[in-house]
Amino acid sequence: xxxxxxxxxxxxxxxxxxxxxxxxxxxxxxxxxxxxxxxxxxxxxxxxxxxxxxxxxxxxxxxxxxxxxxxxxxxxxxxxxxxxxxxxxxxxxxxxxxxxxxxxxxxxxxxxxxxxxxxxxxxxxxxxxxxxxxxxxxxxxxxxxxxxxxxxxxxxxxxxxxxxxxxxxxxxxxxxxxxxxxxxxxxxxxxxxxxxxxxxxxxxxxxxxxxxxxxxxxxxxxxxxxxxxxxxxxxxxxxxxxxxxxxxxxxxxxxxxxxxxxxxxxxxxxxxxxxxxxxx
Amino acid sequence: xxxxxxxxxxxxxxxxxxxxxxxxxxxxxxxxxxxxxxxxxxxxxxxxxxxxxxxxxxxxxxxxxxxxxxxxxxxxxxxxxxxxxxxxxxxxxxxxxxxxxxxxxxxxxxxxxxxxxxxxxxxxxxxxxxxxxxxxxxxxxxxxxxxxxxxxxxxxxxxxxxxxxxxxxxxxxxxxxxxxxxxxxxxxxxxxxxxxxxxxxxxxxxxxxxxxxxxxxxxxxxxxxxxxxxxxxxxxxxxxxxxxxxxxxxxxxxxxxxxxxxxxxxxxxxxxxxxxxxxxxxxxxxxxxxxxxxxxxxxxxxxxxxxxxxxxxxxxxxx
Numbered sequence: 001x002x003x004x005x006x007x008x009x010x011x012x013x014x015x016x017x018x019x020x021x022x023x024x025x026x027x028x029x030x031x032x033x034x035x036x037x038x039x040x041x042x043x044x045x046x047x048x049x050x051x052x053x054x055x056x057x058x059x060x061x062x063x064x065x066x067x068x069x070x071x072x073x074x075x076x077x078x079x080x081x082x083x084x085x086x087x088x089x090x091x092x093x094x095x096x097x098x099x100x101x102x103x104x105x106x107x108x109x110x111x112x113x114x115x116x117x118x119x120x121x122x123x124x125x126x127x128x129x130x131x132x133x134x135x136x137x138x139x140x141x142x143x144x145x146x147x148x149x150x151x152x153x154x155x156x157x158x159x160x161x162x163x164x165x166x167x168x169x170x171x172x173x174x175x176x177x178x179x180x181x182x183x184x185x186x187x188x189x190x191x192x193x194x195x196x197x198x199x200x201x202x203x204x205x206x207x208x209x210x211x212x213x214x215x216x217x218x219x220x221x222x223x224x225x226x227x228x229x230x231x232x233x234x235x236x237x238x239x240x241x242x243x244x245x246x247x248x249x250x251x252x253x254x255x256x257x258x259x260x261x262x263x264x265x266x267x268x269x270x271x272x273x274x275x276x277x278x279x280x
Numbered sequence: 281x282x283x284x285x286x287x288x289x290x291x292x293x294x295x296x297x298x299x300x301x302x303x304x305x306x307x308x309x310x311x312x313x314x315x316x317x318x319x320x321x322x323x324x325x326x327x328x329x330x331x332x333x334x335x336x337x338x339x340x341x342x343x344x345x346x347x348x349x350x351x352x353x354x355x356x357x358x359x360x361x362x363x364x365x366x367x368x369x370x371x372x373x374x375x376x377x378x379x380x381x382x383x384x385x386x387x388x389x390x391x392x393x394x395x396x397x398x399x400x401x402x403x404x405x406x407x408x409x410x411x412x413x414x415x416x417x418x419x420x421x422x423x424x425x426x427x428x429x430x431x432x433x434x435x436x437x438x439x440x441x442x443x444x445x446x447x448x449x450x451x452x453x454x455x456x457x458x459x460x461x462x463x464x465x466x467x468x469x470x471x472x473x474x475x476x477x478x479x480x481x482x483x484x485x486x487x488x489x490x491x492x493x494x495x496x497x498x499x500x501x502x503x504x505x506x507x508x509x510x511x512x513x514x515x516x517x518x519x520x521x522x523x524x525x526x527x528x529x530x531x532x533x534x535x536x537x538x539x540x541x542x543x544x545x546x547x548x549x550x551x552x553x554x555x556x557x558x559x560x561x562x563x564x565x566x567x568x569x570x571x572x573x574x575x576x577x578x579x580x581x582x583x584x585x586x587x588x589x590x591x592x593x594x595x596x597x598x599x
Contacts, residue, residue: 011401018398029470125576130569150330230422251423258420
């Protein structure tokens with residue numbers, strides 16, 4: 001690059017200032033959440049709020065655990081189960097289908113792929129009322145399979161894996177494995193799956209976060225006997241909204257797993273979002 | 281173990297057993313090549329048929345019935361839709377949804393364009409800033425809504441406290457239409473501006489730098505370059521971002537529900553009840569499946585129409 005263009009693309013102090021301000025605005029609600037969660041209830045009415053966290057988190061979270069109406073701990077465990085089950089399943093089935101669409105030849109391949117992309121347009125709301133009735137008929141109301149099974153493979157996942165598989169895996173590699181006498185599934189498992197790992201990781205992260213945060217459907221089909229963590233939060237915030245310290249302690253605990261995932265895998269998540277954008 | 285080895289087969293059969301496995305393997309591998317792709321893509325289509333197509337068709341059917349959870353289902357043709365057209369609560373929900381959508385989307389896109397433009401430079405800590413900006417997107421909507429509902433309280437709310445420095449009297453955010461829309465739009469923007477920034481940034485980085493270099497040799501300033509080079513190149517991405525925002529924005533549900541303390545009416549006078557909330561109220565609270573299904577279809581049709589209009593507008597205005 002010439003020096004002129006370098007200067008053209010050099011960030012000014014004003015740029016840094018604006019970005020720091022944006023970062024602070026991003027972080028502030030998290031920070032506020034941890035302050036309230038770790039202090040006595042009275043602090044909620046202090047303006048401005050105290051600057052540092054306090055030592056009352058144990059007390060506040062104790063009240064959450066004693067609260068039978070919200071069943072928060074149960075919700076937390078359920079969310080771990082549901083999010084892990086959905087994530088593993090989505091990654092596996094999406095990789096399998098993505099591999100088939102990218103690397104195997106079969107009749108109707110293009111039409112089926114187009115159909116999958118088309119299904120992404122259909123909003124959840126359009127299916128939710130009959131789905132609710134169906135689940136009740138099957139005796140799946142207020143059960144975890146009601147929030148797992150319908151989401152075990154997604155159009156987004158299949159499409160994403162297909163895009164990655166078509167560029168990351170060479171046809172020669174697959175032909176060579178065929179000549180060695182590998183069956184199709186063996187090829188998938190020993191040759192394709194290892195190569196798909198980076199994309200599978202990103203898909204897994206996005207799916208985990210999506211499932212952990214999912215609200216409308218769990219809110220409709222689950223109840224306070226088998227909540228997910230988001231349903232617990234909603235129950236807690238609607239019935240105990242005067243005890244903000246308790247609600248915020250629960251909110252903080254529900255947020256920490258996501259923040260941990262983000263701190264560890266943030267770069268991959270950002271990479272996933274940005275690469276997806278260029279390909280789309 | 282080896283004691284129970286099978287007796288050696290008679291001589292005569294041997295050539296057969298020798299050939300059979302290889303031809304079976306051959307048949308097996310032909311079968312494998314021909315049909316296993318279908319098995320691999322089948323899980324998606326089976327799940328989508330059961331939990332996607334079937335319920336969507338059922339929604340279409342229910343919308344034509346007077347269909348309650350308990351009792352008979354009577355075919356009523358388009359009565360549900362006729363009733364919907366004259367339902368003031370429905371139109372109120374439409375007004376709220378579009379109001380919040382516009383109030384959220386316009387600043388969000390401008391903010392994302394601005395931030396992406398800032399990030400598309402040589403700087404220190406670029407990964408740090410990207411992480412900071414997209415962090416709100418990984419939090420749960422319910423958590424965001426709970427925190428913001430407290431920030432937007434009338435008494436002791438932090439937002440009112442800050443506004444107080446500018447001489448603004450305490451606003452009852454939940455109590456009025458405009459104020460509640462603003463509060464909810466703020467939650468949406470806090471969560472989604474960073475995400476859209478990254479998408480626009482990715483598209484900006486794909487634009488070849490030498491276009492800018494020759495433009496700046498020709499004396500085009502930064503502002504001019506932004507309008508004549510960046511914006512046109514971003515067109516497909518803008519269409520993508522606006523479409524995704526439209527689909528998400530018109531389905532808005534969680535933020536207003538939790539902002540209203542978990543109640544589905546969205547404020548005492550339904551100041552911020554969205555279409556999705558009204559569908560929930562009719563379908564799941566009142567158990568009027570037929571009427572709820574009609575609302576679901578109305579919402580879907582609106583999403584398609586608005587996405588189409590957006591597409592045409594952006595295609596025409598950004599050349």
